[in-house]
Amino acid sequence: MKNLLNKELRLSSHLLSYLFLFFSIMALIPGYPILVSAFFVCFGLFQTFQNGRETNDILYSALLPIDKKDVVKARYIFVCLIQIIAFILMAVLTALRMTFFANATPYANNAMMNSNPVFLAWTLLIFALFNTLFVGLFYKTAYKFGKPFIAFIVASMLTICVAEVSHHLPGLEFLNTSDRLPLQFMLMFFALVIFVFATIISCRIAQRNFDLLDL
Amino acid sequence: MTPVLIVENLIKTYPAFRLGPVSFKVEAGSIMGFIGRNGAGKTTTLKSILNIAHPDSGSIRYFGQELPGNERAIKQRVGFAGGAVDYYPRKKIADMIAVTRSFYDNWDDEAYRKYMDIFSIDPQKSPRELSEGMKVKLNLVIALSHKAELLILDEPTSGLDPISREELLEIFTALKERGVAILFSTHITSDLDKCADHITYIKKGEIVASDTMESFITGHSIRGEGRNLEEIMLHYEKEDYREKFAE
Structure with missing residues (x-):
């Protein structure tokens, strides 16, 4: 697995998968649907899948003396690695916003979502959608990524809309405040559990589908 | 001696194509020419042998071991080169090799440098510059550096100029003399005339014959079906388009 992960980092991955990590900074933009940052991180990861198809990465990997299922596992690990780095960056920026810029006017008067633990929870849900809808469906063919990516775009955009609307609903204002932190952290933990389970289950299904594929 | 590859x-x-039953053997230190026209099932057979396509039934044994359950160990001893496939065309060859070598237990850096030198490949170039x-x-260098005992080559000479083809055929013959077995799929009969010891002929998914080159040619020659591979191929495959157009 170490060798395969090394291959992912040095040969398979596309530069944009790393560069798009900078979109995590969008977590600080006031008056903007900041969850789009999670979408962009996933869009960067999409470039690696596109690059893999252009460079015969799948065939190269399948011919190596390895267990074919590990090809999929290594890609999931790479995807999660980028997502975890993005999540940590967003978490640090969120902590900054909630401490040093807690009373800054642009955030105090922000009608859109501010970065807080609930924002991080929504981020994890978008990453889970990418891992299940895009990555999971991609390995049904290991070639076609159009439909899986459209499925992810639709689902993630709906999620962003729901996230931005929800904190305006009566009784749910706490989703976009800086108080009720324990409840917000609980929601983040709940999203983390969903992310982990969705990713593991999707990886297993993708491994099975890939193993059955004729390349 | 146990054959290095037995396909039975x-x-x-597929919905529009049926391959098989395909059976043949490849012996150590020999070149098996796997011949048939485009679309006959050569690549599907090779993909099945490499376990990147899943046959409905049949048995594949390498070095006396069944492929299922022994794939990792078997692939340590097998090399593959396809004519039209290039991996990571924009990466530096040196970077690609640095990753590839880590997968092979028997990787020999000295052999790698020697073959890169023999073939005059600059590791600082990218595959697209070749x-x-x-x-x-380059694919042969990779296979030889991990001491592959069997090379599976899918139309390696297709699209090459005559000099490059001749060079490759010389390389294949030299490798055979060093004990490497080669399964060489092609539709270019003249390539096999020069180097193959055995011939397996596939037509529309079915094996027509699998024999030593000598027996294959003699048998067909006696029956008046051609005196060399090209004539035999024409005997099996040629369609009379003048008649078809006249209908």
Whole structure:
């Protein structure tokens, strides 16, 4: 697995998968649907899948003396690695916003979502959608990524809309405040559990589908 | 001596094509020419042998071991080169090799440098800067550096100029003399005339014959079906288009 992960980092991955990590900074933009940052991180990861198809990465990997299922596992690990780095960056920026810029006017008067633990929870849900809808469906063919990516775009955009609307609903204002932190952290933990389970289950299904594929 | 590869009754069915039953053996230190026209099932057979396509039934044994359950160990001893495939065309060859070598237990850096030198491949170049012939040679370098005992080559000479083809055929013959077995799929009969010891002929998914080159040619010659591979292929495959157009 170490060798395969090394291959992912040095040969398979596309530069944009790393560069798009900078979109995590969008977590600080006031008056903007900041969850789009999670979408962009996933869009960067999409470039690696596109690059893999252009460079015969799948065939190269399948011919190596390895267990074919590990090809999929290594890609999931790479995807999660980028997502975890993005999540940590967003978490640090969120902590900054909630401490040093807690009373800054642009955030105090922000009608859109501010970065807080609930924002991080929504981020994890978008990453889970990418891992299940895009990555999971991609390995049904290991070639076609159009439909899986459209499925992810639709689902993630709906999620962003729901996230931005929800904190305006009566009784749910706490989703976009800086108080009720324990409840917000609980929601983040709940999203983390969903992310982990969705990713593991999707990886297993993708491994099975890939193993059955004729390349 | 146990053959390095035994394929028995391999069958693979697609909606519009049926492969098999395919059976043949490849002996150590020999070149098996796997011949048939485009679309006959050569690549599907090779993909099944490499376990990147799943046959419906049949048995594949390498070095006396069944492929299922022993794939990792078997692939340590097998090399593959396809004529039209290049991996990571924009990466530096040196970077690609640095990753590839880590997967092989028997990787020999000295052999790698020697073959890169023999084939005059610059590791600082990327595969897209190589000619088609050089790309095949690069895949051969990788296979030889991990001491592959069997090379599976899918149309390695297709699209090459006559000089490159001749060079590759010389390389294959030299490797055979060093004990490497080669399964060489092609539709270019003249390539096999020069180097093959055995011939397996596939037509529309079915094996027509699998024999030593000498017996294959003699048998067909006696029956008046051609005196060399090209004539035999024409005997099996040629369609009379003048008649068809006249209908």
